[in-house]
Amino acid sequence: MKPRYALVLLVLLLASLSALGVDEVKNPTTLVRVGPGKAATLDPIYAYDAYTYELMVQSLETLISYNEGAADDFIAILATDVPSTENGLISEDGLTYTFPIREGITFTNGSPLTAEDVEYTFERALVINPSGGPIWMLAEVLLPGYTAESFEEIDRAIEVEDNSVIFHLRNPSTFFLKIIALPFCAIVDKETTVDLGGWPGTAETWQDNANQPLEDSVLANHIVGTGPFLLESWTPGVEAVFIRNDDYWREPAQLERVLLYRVDEWTTRRLMLANGDADIVDVPRQYLEQTEEMDGVRVIRDLPLYTIAAIFLARNIDMTDNPFVGTGEFGEGIPSDFFNSLDVRKGFNYAFNTEAYIEDVYEGDALQPASCIPYGMAYFDPGLEPYPFDENLAAQHLQSAFDGQAWEEGFRFTIAWNSGETEYKAAAEVLELGLESLNSKFQVDLQAMPLATFMDEFMAGRLPAFVWSWTADYLDPHNFTQPFMHSAGFYSGSQNITGYDEMVALGGTMSDGPEREALYKQLQQICRDDALSIFFAQPTSWHVAREWVQGWYPFIPQWSVEYYYPLSKSME
DSSP states (O other): OHHHHHHHHHHHHHHHHGGGGGGSSTTTTEEEEEOOOOOSSGGGGOSSSSHHHHHHHHTOOOEEEEEEOOSEEEEEEEEEOOOOOOTSOOOSSSOEEEEEEESSSSOTTTTTHHHHEEEHHHHHHHHHOOOOOOTTHHHHHHHSSSSSSSSHHHHHHHHETTTTEEESSSOOOOHHHHHTTTTGGGOOOOHHHTTOOOOSSSSGGHHHHTTTTGGGOOTOOOOOSSEEEEEEETTTEEEEEEEOTTTOOOSSOOOEEEEOOOOOOOHHHHHHHHTTOSEEOOGGGGHHHHHHHHHTTEEEEEEOOOEEEEEEEOOOOOOTTTTBBTTTTTTTTTTTTGGGHHHHHHHHHHOOOHHHHHHHHHHHHHOOOSSSSSEEEOOOOOOOOOOOOHHHHHHHHHHHHGGGHHHHOOOEEEEETTTTTTTHHHHHHHHHHHTTTTTTEEEEEEEEEEEEHHHHHHTOOOEEEEEEEEEEEESTHHHHHHHHHHTTTTTTTHTTTTTOHHHHHHHHSSSSSSHEEEEEHHHHHHHTTTTTTEEEEOOEEEEEETTTEEOOOOOOTTTOOOOOTTTTTTOO
């Protein structure tokens, strides 16, 4: 479907709003899903955002899956059983996981699913392992490092025995099953991938494919899976059309078609929802109250969201032709080691008025984190106090920084965020106001960037301060300490944070119990005392749909991802 045709279809939908009464189920076998955003790929190993996940989970399947919104309960999908020590599929030492592969399943191109497809899927992921992608989670558990040094490391980690796939972990892991259930572990058809020119599965060619950029992915625009829906058409950033897979190996979906429209304008989404031409819609937080007043619309509030929003402060900034650090010297810039100063980081934390921010931006529907581990997570420390807004303490710390030079001469730098993220923009403005109110020599510049530019500058370590958030990939505290505190972490790597690797890695290999709890409480204390970042919000989430949408449950842990298979439409 071409973009222009999609726009015409949307106009026709809006023009037909008065054709049916709002109490009548419109198009009972077709679901219309409307939200903003743009997916970048159909290749699972590059998928690291909710927009892409939603495209993939309808057509691609994993070995196991989360059981209807549970955080640590699984059901077998392409595997016949969920491994456990009780059923003998996890070894006593916790290092070997065996997944018997379900027989009689075919991909949508007619090829049979085999154990070799599963082995190829995971070996391909570890071979390519693109920078900034999600495969680091698999590599951390299966390889000696975050990237392979040889193909032998990959080949050792995954093997086929009869019709089972066996994973050999480097260390025990309490969360390996949680990773295997995530969308980027979806199984792809080896034959299709190789025929399209992808990695042929040979040891001799693995280095030629390592860290392959997205533009070279042969699956970026192809999806051949075993799932309940087929992707009939896809125009990135505009629309996707799914049709039911009538040959699905489980009971076919109740819905015959799903139309996914990417519409950035809230006014258009609101009109479609109010008049029943959209079934599930993304609603900005500030419009929830007016949405709750719509007839026939169901709003579910206060869904727990395992997200930490923060302003990240980079150490040892790359200063080469860097427009975000001013002159590079105090007065009209900052030096490369500006945020190496604990006094600077603490001063910035005390200068951020979190209480006012949460009230103004989230209308109070958020918590202030004290560290990188969110409320509700295992081993969360409820006794740890977050930084309060305190102008006197902020001034004291900034006066002490660099023997008073930062205070006496002042500084100038830029805070960046991804364009369109109004909550991030507001956070940058709160810090700007807090700092510039302390000293007229403090200058904070604000800059929104397109996502591609933001990512390039972020990955290069050139942004001195940036606003972003982390939502759990899987529900374990390691999935927060690793990206926030490890030198190879998604954020901390860009920030050049070091010194905590051994503790973070140990937490990822320990069995649950008092010792692991003690370690994570220590890591939270360090995170808070060292003022690694400005942790300013852990918001709640919500879901909005027409009342005739039945069968919905939250897709753990990404609430914004809709899974269409269990859904139907009726007023019963």
